[in-house]
Amino acid sequence: MNEPILEVENLTVQFRTKTKMFQPARELEKWKRVLDKISFSINQGETFGIVGETGSGKTTLAKTLVGIYKPKNCKIKINGKQIDFRRKEDVLFLRRNIGIVFQDPVGSLNPRLTVSDIIAEGLPDQGKLTREERQKKIKSASKLVELPESKLESYPPELSGGEKQRVSLARTLAGGKKILVLDEPTSSLDVSIQAQILNLLRDLKKELSISYIFITHDLNVVKYMCDRVSVLYYGQVLEEGSTSGIFERPKHPYTDDLVKANFSFTSSNLSSNIHESGEPSREGCIYKNSCVKRYDECENAPPTFGRAGDSVKCWLYKDEEKKS
Ligand SMILES: Nc1ncnc2c1ncn2[C@@H]1O[C@H](COP(=O)(O)OP(=O)(O)OP(=O)(O)O)[C@@H](O)[C@H]1O
Ligand code: SF4
Ligand SMILES: [Mg+2]
Secondary structure (H helix, E strand, O other), X not given: OOOEEXXXXXXXXXXXEEOOOOOOHHHHEEEEEEEEEEEEEEEOOOEEEEEEOOXXXXXXXXXXXXXXXXXXEEEEEEOOEEEOOOXXXXXXXXXXXXXXXXXXXXXXXXXXXXXXXXXXXXOOOHHHOOHHHHHHHHHHHHHHOOOOHXXXXXXXXXXXXXXXXXXXXXXXXXXOOOEEEEEOOOOOOOHHHHHHHHHHHHHHHHHHOOEEXXXXXXXXXXXXXXXXXXXXXXXXXXXXXXXXXXXXXXXXXXXXXXXXXXXXXXXXXXXXXXXXXXXXXXXXXXXXXXXXXXXXXXXXXXXXEEEOOEEEOOHXXXXXXXXX
């Protein structure tokens, strides 16, 4: 049986926020919970999608998985090894195993470094390598992402958007990471270039047997790329399932709304909120202000029903096994 390469249990992230000035000091600081008990697991070679509107917590999740943010509570295991975020060596282990490619290749590449030097940043222990070994690894990473060798001495401002994203990817792959978090990796690119990068990612997955956590707000990209999907809404996972299940038989009323809304997507509204209706509810079910199926029981927050990998957080499914 395929063992999970990554297991995430009850990941909760909150940020300290400043409220209005001229309040008593004890009231100045409040906590904003951005991710609330997120759980999922991923097998080797699998593409796991995280889909959600703007502000749902996707980038926060990505940054937490590479140790940029510290979760409040969480159990994360990589190949069975438990990560303790308080231990520096565990966070380094996390970073050695999980790489990230950000949405904005401009912001994530140092404009003063050559492409070669940027790719070398991804090499673990690059100080211990001879010049020849370093060059060999840089060339093999650039070959993987189909970046011509002639570009290795260029600087980021001299590259196209697609080439910049290939450089980001090469930097992550140079370190031999087996899990990649892809945070909207194509949403800043032209449509034709998007397709090239998505196809490259699919080819790389087959060739290297890596696993992806593919973050996007674009359901068409999910359909093309992902084996399974988790639907995130204001920091909560409302549904998780196979990609075909989510699209053909959405269970949660929110997923149903998303899938229906996708039929009217145009390129001009892709970056805006998919769903424009009620605010998330602070009490009871978080989706109750927008839900057409709301009923009395929804005044209480529903638990997650179903089993690992196929679950839904909605009272309509209370006859299924309770997960949390
Ligand atoms: N460092 C931070 N401090 C305080 N609040 C933050 C911080 N980072 C993110 N947030 C808040 O957390 C929420 C989720 O942000 P996040 O960037 O994770 O959303 P997202 O799903 O990636 O959105 P988008 O689709 O626009 O990229 C937002 O309300 C954001 O303002
Ligand atoms: S729990 Fe109730 S309000 Fe929430 S999504 Fe389900 S039916 Fe709608
Ligand atoms: Mg984001």
